[in-house]
Amino acid sequence: MIYDEAARRDREDPLAPLREAFALPEGIVYLDGNSLGALPKAVPGRIRAxxxxxxxxxxxxxxxxxxxxxxxxxxxxxxxxxVGAAPEQVLCCDSISVNLFKLLATALALRPGRHTILVEAGDFPTDRYLTEGLAAFLGETRCRVREAPGDRLADALDDDVAVLLATEVNFRSGRRHAMDELTRAAHEAGALALWDLAHSAGAMPVALDACGVDLAVGCGYKFLNGGPGAPAFLYVARRHQNVVEQPLTGWLGHRDPFAFADRYQPAAGVLRYQAGTPSILALRSLEAALEVFDGIDLQALRAKSLALTDFFLAAVAAEPACEALTVLTPGDHGERGSQVSLAHPEGYAIAQALIEDGVIVDFRAPDIVRFGFAPLYNSFADAAAAARSLADVLAGARHRAERFRVRARVT
Structure with a gap:
């Protein structure tokens, strides 16, 4: 029954033809696009050329x-x-980690007299690590880090917070923050808002300009499908450009890099956020991958993302063998990203059993199995097959096999 319904939904899906733009292996259900996007067919030819x-x-x-x-x-x-940005505000370069360092330092410089970076407890580790690294580098008199639970971030804003750093979609739970509300709260407290778009850009509309966001970062290898290690991107709202310098004053951020001047003079606008020589191979790959978005209605993309995750959640709920799983992803559409996170004490082993079945998911410590739905190429048939495989693994206790308990370096 579930497969018949999935087939009907796929026939009626206006975005279904986009699946043909990707090189998806036969017999594989790929639900890890929130970690590494599938290969667009246009990329190999572009790289060969x-x-x-x-x-x-x-x-x-x-x-x-x-x-x-x-x-x-x-x-x-x-x-x-x-990401909802007008021209001349987004630059593709470096990694999220490097770009966060640049933008956190920018935010502190834009708010002299304030010293605190407010972060969400349990956010993606690199975001927290970078804030702590910057604080250690600058010293407590210039930079401090404070954390608050996701639902208490607005309450934690005070007159010492220079910048609120938040991820739009939490990497573990898949919970989505209200970007407009939190950005407004930051501004009312006199702080800036810096958003990490790693798990939202390419899967749903993002409204940086409309929400009044100050700064943002995102990566190219998840829902943007640019390939492993694809360059990240950064956003600096036009009103903040040319006001301060970023700290990684590499030669390509110079206003005239080939003058080879002895003294640094920053380029105008967002271009000053370049540092070293970019990876042209990686940029060509991402450039080709982004072509699949040409002409795509992002609202339709979001509608399919929600429909896929709704379908999968309903299919899992209908399986008695899945009762031991705890659903972490919100049911409310406004609070949901494009993934479903299920917790189980043996989550790692369950993920490995699914992968052996040809359902590619990933695991996030301590106990979460993540099912990432990329609406450009995932189908309702994928969702049905994943739910069926999950039920079979649990019903047969196949995840208890010893081979599924050996932890790989990458989970």
Missing amino acids: MLKDEWGQDLIASWNCHGWIDLPQRVGERIAPL
Whole structure:
């Protein structure tokens, strides 16, 4: 019955043809796009051409004749509509971690006299690690870190908070913050709002400009499908540009990098947030991957994401064998990202048993099995197969096999 309903929903899905734009292995249900997006079919050809015709033939001249030097800006402009940003505010460069360092330092400089970075307890570790690293580097007299539970962040804002750092969709639970409300609360307290879009950009509409967001970061390898280690991106609202310098004053952030001047002079606007030489191979891959979003209605993308997760949650709830699982992902659409997180004391082993069945999910400590739904390519048939496999694993206690308990380095 569930498979018949899934087939009907897939036939009626206006986004279903997009699945053909991705190289998905036969016999695999891939529900890990919130960790590494699937390979768009356009990418290999673009990389081959770059290797053969650009690097292979035109060599170093490609920085000019093939526009390599402008790729961080061009790719940033392709990402901008996906995150609700007007032009000249998004730059594609470095990693989320490096970009967070730049933007946290920017926020502190924009709020002199304030010293606190407010973070969400239990947020993605790199966000917390970077805040603590910056605080240790600057010293307590210039920077301190304070945390609060996600539902108490607004209450924790006071007159010493320079910047609120929050992730729009929590990586463990899949819970989505109300970006507009928290940004407004930060501003009312005199603080800036810095958002991490790692688990939202590419899966749903993001409204940076409309919400009055000050700063943001995101990655290229999850729902944007740019490939492993794809460059991240950063957003600096136009009103904050040209006011302060970012701390990683590398040569490509200079206003005239090929003048090789002895003294640093920052480039105008968001371009000053470049540092070192970018990875052109990685940028070409991400540039090609982003083409699949051309002409896509992001509201339709969001509608499919919610429909897929609703369908999967209902299918799991209908399976008696799944009663031992705890659903962490909110039922409310406004509070849900594009994943379903299920907790179980033997979550790691369950995830490994599913993977052996051909249902690719991942595990997040201490006990969470994550099912990431990428609406560009996941189908209702994928959701049905994952629910059925999960029920079979639990009903047969197959996850208790010893081979599923050996922890790999990457989970």
